Amino acid sequence: MQESGAAWSDMWRTWQRMQADAYRGWMDMWLRAWGRQGKADEGGEKGAADLPGDLYRRWLEFTREMMERFAAPAQGVGPETFTKMFQSADVYTHLYSMWTGMYGRYRKALGEDGELDLKALGGLLEEWADEYRELVRKIFAPALPEQLQWVAELYSGEIPLMASGLMAKIWAPWFEYAREAAARGMSLAKPSPEAAVEMYEGWRKAYEESFGRLLRAPVMGYYREAAEKLVKAVDSLNEFNLVLSEFYASLQGAGSKGLERLGERLAAMQAEEKGEPMSFRDLYRLWWQTNEDIYIELFRTEEFSRLLGSLVDRGMQFRQAFQAYVEEVTKELPFPNRSEMDHLYKTVDRLKREVRALKKELAEFKASQKGE
Amino acid sequence: MLREFMDPKFFVEELEEVNRKLVKGAEILTGIPDVEVEPTPKELVFEEDKMKLYHYLPGERLSCPTPILICYALVNRQYMMDLQSDRSLIRNLLGQGLDIYIIDWGYPDHGDRYVTLEDYIDVYLDDCVEFVRERTGCEKINLLGVCQGGTFTVIYTALYPQKIRNLVTMVTPIDFHTTDGLLNVWSQHMNIDNMVDTMGIIPGEFMNVGFLMLKPFQLMVDKYVGLMDNLDDPATVANFVRMEKWIFDSPAQAGEAYRKFLKDLYQENKLVKGELEIGGRRVDLKRIDMPLLNIYATEDHLVPPASSIPLNDLVGSEDKTLYSFPGGHIGIYVSSRSQKELAPKVSEWLIERCPKGRDGKQVCSPEAGGKGAGKPSAKEARKTAKKPAKDPSS
Numbered sequence A: 001m002q003e004s005g006a007a008w009s010d011m012w013r014t015w016q017r018m019q020a021d022a023y024r025g026w027m028d029m030w031l032r033a034w035g036r037q038g039k040a041d042e043g044g045e046k047g048a049a050d051l052p053g054d055l056y057r058r059w060l061e062f063t064r065e066m067m068e069r070f071a072a073p074a075q076g077v078g079p080e081t082f083t084k085m086f087q088s089a090d091v092y093t094h095l096y097s098m099w100t101g102m103y104g105r106y107r108k109a110l111g112e113d114g115e116l117d118l119k120a121l122g123g124l125l126e127e128w129a130d131e132y133r134e135l136v137r138k139i140f141a142p143a144l145p146e147q148l149q150w151v152a153e154l155y156s157g158e159i160p161l162m163a164s165g166l167m168a169k170i171w172a173p174w175f176e177y178a179r180e181a182a183a184r185g186m187s188l189a190k191p192s193p194e195a196a197v198e199m200y201e202g203w204r205k206a207y208e209e210s211f212g213r214l215l216r217a218p219v220m221g222y223y224r225e226a227a228e229k230l231v232k233a234v235d236s237l238n239e240f241n242l243v244l245s246e247f248y249a250s251l252q253g254a255g256s257k258g259l260e261r262l263g264e265r266l267a268a269m270q271a272e273e274k275g276e277p278m279s280f281r282d283l284y285r286l287w288w289q290t291n292e293d294i295y296i297e298l299f300r301t302e303e304f305s306r307l308l309g310s311l312v313d314r315g316m317q318f319r320q321a322f323q324a325y326v327e328e329v330t331k332e333l334p335f336p337n338r339s340e341m342d343h344l345y346k347t348v349d350r351l352k353r354e355v356r357a358l359k360k361e362l363a364e365f366k367a368s369q370k371g372e
Numbered sequence B: 001m002l003r004e005f006m007d008p009k010f011f012v013e014e015l016e017e018v019n020r021k022l023v024k025g026a027e028i029l030t031g032i033p034d035v036e037v038e039p040t041p042k043e044l045v046f047e048e049d050k051m052k053l054y055h056y057l058p059g060e061r062l063s064c065p066t067p068i069l070i071c072y073a074l075v076n077r078q079y080m081m082d083l084q085s086d087r088s089l090i091r092n093l094l095g096q097g098l099d100i101y102i103i104d105w106g107y108p109d110h111g112d113r114y115v116t117l118e119d120y121i122d123v124y125l126d127d128c129v130e131f132v133r134e135r136t137g138c139e140k141i142n143l144l145g146v147c148q149g150g151t152f153t154v155i156y157t158a159l160y161p162q163k164i165r166n167l168v169t170m171v172t173p174i175d176f177h178t179t180d181g182l183l184n185v186w187s188q189h190m191n192i193d194n195m196v197d198t199m200g201i202i203p204g205e206f207m208n209v210g211f212l213m214l215k216p217f218q219l220m221v222d223k224y225v226g227l228m229d230n231l232d233d234p235a236t237v238a239n240f241v242r243m244e245k246w247i248f249d250s251p252a253q254a255g256e257a258y259r260k261f262l263k264d265l266y267q268e269n270k271l272v273k274g275e276l277e278i279g280g281r282r283v284d285l286k287r288i289d290m291p292l293l294n295i296y297a298t299e300d301h302l303v304p305p306a307s308s309i310p311l312n313d314l315v316g317s318e319d320k321t322l323y324s325f326p327g328g329h330i331g332i333y334v335s336s337r338s339q340k341e342l343a344p345k346v347s348e349w350l351i352e353r354c355p356k357g358r359d360g361k362q363v364c365s366p367e368a369g370g371k372g373a374g375k376p377s378a379k380e381a382r383k384t385a386k387k388p389a390k391d392p393s394s
Helices: A002-033 A048-070 A079-109 A118-143 A146-155 A158-187 A193-209 A211-216 A224-272 A280-300 A302-329 A338-371 B002-006 B008-031 B089-095 B117-136 B148-159 B182-187 B192-199 B204-214 B216-229 B234-248 B255-267 B336-352 B378-385
Strands: B042-048 B051-056 B068-071 B082-084 B100-104 B141-146 B164-170 B292-297 B320-325
Touching: A158 A193, A193 A211, A193 A224, A224 A280, A224 A302, A280 A302, A280 B182, A280 B216, A302 A338, A302 B182, A302 B192, B008 B216, B008 B234, B042 B117, B051 B117, B068 B117, B068 B148, B082 B089, B082 B234, B089 B100, B089 B336, B100 B117, B117 B141, B117 B148, B117 B255, B141 B148, B148 B164, B148 B255, B164 B336, B182 B204, B182 B255, B192 B255, B204 B216, B216 B234, B292 B336, B320 B336
Parallel strands: B068 B100, B068 B141, B141 B164, B164 B292, B292 B320
Antiparallel strands: B042 B051, B051 B100
16 A cells, blocks of 8 residues: 555656646746747747647646656556557658658749749758658657668658658749749730730740659659640640640731730821821721731731741641540540541542553553454 | 711711611611522533533624633632623623633532643643534633633633734732732742642632732721621622622632642742643643733732732733723723723724635634634524534533
8 A cells, every 4th residue: 555655646746846847847948939939948949830730739738748748657558558659659640750850941942032942942941851751750650660760761861851852843844934924914914815815825934844844754654645645735735725825815916916906007097187087987997097007017927927837737746645645534435536547538539549550551551452 | 177077966967877877777687688689691501520510592693603611710600790781791792792701610619629731721721622612613602711811811812822813911929039929928938738639629718818918908807897888789799798798709729639729839930931731741831822912900919910010021912902991800801990991901802813715704724714704793693502502421
């Protein structure tokens, strides 16, 4: 009984001490959270984005410590159970911390001017990957049997580093695009065709350097051929849309110019006090003729001619790619596709030529027989 | 004056007028019967694949026994020359006493993607010439080419000069490197191989987009606005619809023929350079030594005068006439001026050059001792015209 009572007495003292420590811990944590302890404390260095994760982690640490001490005498279900339980919960905080860390690094890589420093971003993400490695090791290693500890090493080794590099490559163009788009949006007084083209070009560039890379990656599996053809069609549609936006922009530009010239002509007519529009019909005539002149001027340029050629060519490329995809996915249907028909047409064409030549030879032969 | 324009009363009156016409126009458009084209009687005399050869029933008299074969372009349809009875170059030429055959190229489909320029010139056109020669007994016939069909006839005549008596070209592109025409400019940057390889045949709708872009506001806006002014006139509306039918009745282009025409002529201008080859034979324009009548339209936006005019300097003919028609590419067939001036000009020119036999009578083959002289009357021509169509494969 004495032993038992002494044990309970120890436990009670421990509990009291822990209660006191707990309150002190909570108070410290809240003070740090609200910045009362200043930047000298380790928490002060962290960004605001990390605060909730920090808070939660500290609360977990505190609770785990308390429960471990409280349950110390109970073998089997005591410290071990609580430890594992809190380690699991800790995974969330670690993951949260990891992502906020990555976000913070992206923010750091964005300068004050909004310029994304890709080199700096690479370095920062490597740092993050190191932390990630350590994190994975901490999370997985304790949970794995000794024989499988290498798994944690594997997932905390080269893979996250490579993945972080890939993620950086995929997201970086979009950060750049978003920054440029925002800057352009703020700096432009009014939207212009050129700006629309630039916006689309930026979008396409970001797409090309990010998801475009993923789409162009080799496809595997049962639907490999169809998927590859679809990807190619989508890719060529993007290329077509790029030129189409340029084409529309050039037409829209001519339209704006036409409006300006119409204004000039009206002003000139008014200044002359003669020949200004008498009716809406007169104004309409002046409008379309002015625009016609402007568009013909545009159409005569070498630049437009090249653009038109390029538009048609890209359109054809898309049509080819789409046709290939359609043929791939419909090849099991009970009707011939375009390629099969073309093959047939080619054969018929060859046969027709042969028949024509043979008929000619026969006619000549008959004529020669008559002559004899 | 601008105040007058800004006067609300002015606007209301115009608006009232437009609405009145719209209501009346709606009534006319909903009551208009199907438009008819090609009113002049003709009969099918020969066909080969999709190509058909028609013979117009001759008028009461023949001014010249030498028949004329009209070769239209592959683009759009040949009935532009016989759109309606009061706007028909064909009817006018018949009225002047000419014996007329015309080629209908038909509507190429995907099965025709491998039809070549050689097929059009060495097979279809040559078979038509042969058919007309054989049918009429004329050693040489007159050939009239229109637009791209004109280029075909020029190439053909250079290859087969022995079969052609007189050559008439209308709005015919020869020098493709002129920068006066937008088609000439645009074609320089087209990837023709990719177009043909992808589409097989070039759809008429695709071609039409290009043609409409040549005068975007006039052809896509003002033309229809202009119709509103005359919506209350049934005859004008019917004429408009008839023309609209012709414009958008656009056959596709056989792929391989289109490839060679665009690459060798539009892009490389080989005809003018003397580098064009058809079926392995070089096309030498100097071999065109018969009389030539070259007609161009001063306001032509499709085939600018600068593209047509050089032909007269390139051929070997001594008797050559350059005729300038004040109008556009379409107006040359359908304008009232065309009916009054162009048809008489063409027929007079041909009749003047109609060969005569030893007795001074017109014949079609003086080289063969007046062969064909026995076909001077329209009555006999009508009789010949009733022969059944010949199947070339028989």
